[in-house]
Amino acid sequence: MPSRDRIEAAIGAALTRAEGPGAPPRLAAALRHAVLPGGARIRPTICHAVARACGDPVPSLTDAACAALELIHCASLVHDDLPCFDDADMRRGKPSVHVAFGEPLAVLAGDALILAAFDVLSRAGEAEPLSALRLTGALARATGMPHGICAGQGWESETEVDLAAYHRAKTGSLFVAATTMGALAAGEDAEPWVELGARIGEAFQVADDLRDALMDADALGKPCGQDAALGRPNAVAELGVEGAVARLDDILGGAIASIPSCPGEAQLCEMVRRQAAQIMPVSLVRDLV
């Protein structure tokens, strides 16, 4: 089965379990709204590619790691969109969860998606409990404090912010989780895969800053110009558009150079290039500058 189909099947199965008989129906509907139809599924696609490059010895654990990653990503979007953060009305081209279901169900949907991620890992891990437990730890640390997504978001409530630390936590941590969890699901060490994830995350953040600064809301499927409007740190403000585009190219070269030696190394390099083309608005940016 192609990676994309395996990832969607794993996410769908997790969602079906969370909506199980006896669940409060509106919260169940809010979970579905938050997760389907998905975005580019970039993080699980990277995770899957790394696991396959390492031989993918326990496919059910690979799929669980991918689903868990995406559920956490969706949870972070739901909470990020809340009125007390970005107050975003749209997400992926439709109303954000709090607009469609109200704020209480949006808070709960985010919480429940985080928990569904750990449920997925625990269920898939009985055959390889040590790998599953390490996946659990990697995901918890990528998402929580002191250096995960929550920490990154927390920096937005501080008066003095280190731009690099902020992006590393808010965006980079889940890309590091994507590469390291791919390796862990395949029974490999996580450490050699940290740099690849970190560099992809960095590239993604610069690309996102460029999109936020340059695109309009219709093309983006969510409000744009948010960073400037909210006075938040971003690469375009720091480096200008041309500087940010040059940084993108550097980072991507480094990402590909960092890939550890593994059976599927060549295909993985190719996948990173493809993902890069998809997430980086390079041609758009070059037209504009």
Added chain:
Amino acid sequence: MPSRDRIEAAIGAALTRAEGPGAPPRLAAALRHAVLPGGARIRPTICHAVARACGDPVPSLTDAACAALELIHCASLVHDDLPCFDDADMRRGKPSVHVAFGEPLAVLAGDALILAAFDVLSRAGEAEPLSALRLTGALARATGMPHGICAGQGWESETEVDLAAYHRAKTGSLFVAATTMGALAAGEDAEPWVELGARIGEAFQVADDLRDALMDADALGKPCGQDAALGRPNAVAELGVEGAVARLDDILGGAIASIPSCPGEAQLCEMVRRQAAQIMPVSLVRDLV
């Protein structure tokens, strides 16, 4: 070391890790505010007692299970107190997290505490990964959808609510987690311990409804009369004060009768009686009715 000290040490260690170097300081302070000084630590105390009754063969795993439970409980209080839910200004006799730190950090503190709980389990579990993984699953299911705390809270956004299902999910699920996680930490089956947790949870909820209906805010350390003010289902509205007190006695008898045969059965019965005396405002209620 007494149970209480082991539990506090494990919670303190988890908090210190979450606040680690490089964390955003205000979010770190919000976590500490949410967790310390603690309340009665009833759930981890029950979990510890069950693990000890089963021999407590891996004390570090028992302590991790207790800390994880309490972190989740604290997370649920932080999110419950948010303006979009209870809008509670006080908790444990001091300002609630969103009052002290603002709403964004309260949302993030709840999220980060959930994640810290799973980090604790993953770190403690390397020696007994299968037990740790089962603890992860038990905690995720007790907290998430379709039947955990989030589901319980989600029922408050529905127009038709089954009172028993609502209480089972919102309050009972974490007591079931307390007893079953105690057993799992000791390498035992969870199933025989479900009933004890369910009955303690039921008793606790009835006691809480009585306190909410009868006590004043100073004695309670948080706003009272919330259920009636918000039109929420509760046992006093359903049964009256005397009926609710009689139900308490019934439930407690059933809880003690349900305790499975185990090495520390007698001490465990005694502990349940002690906890019951602590959480049940029986003498207070008898003075009032």
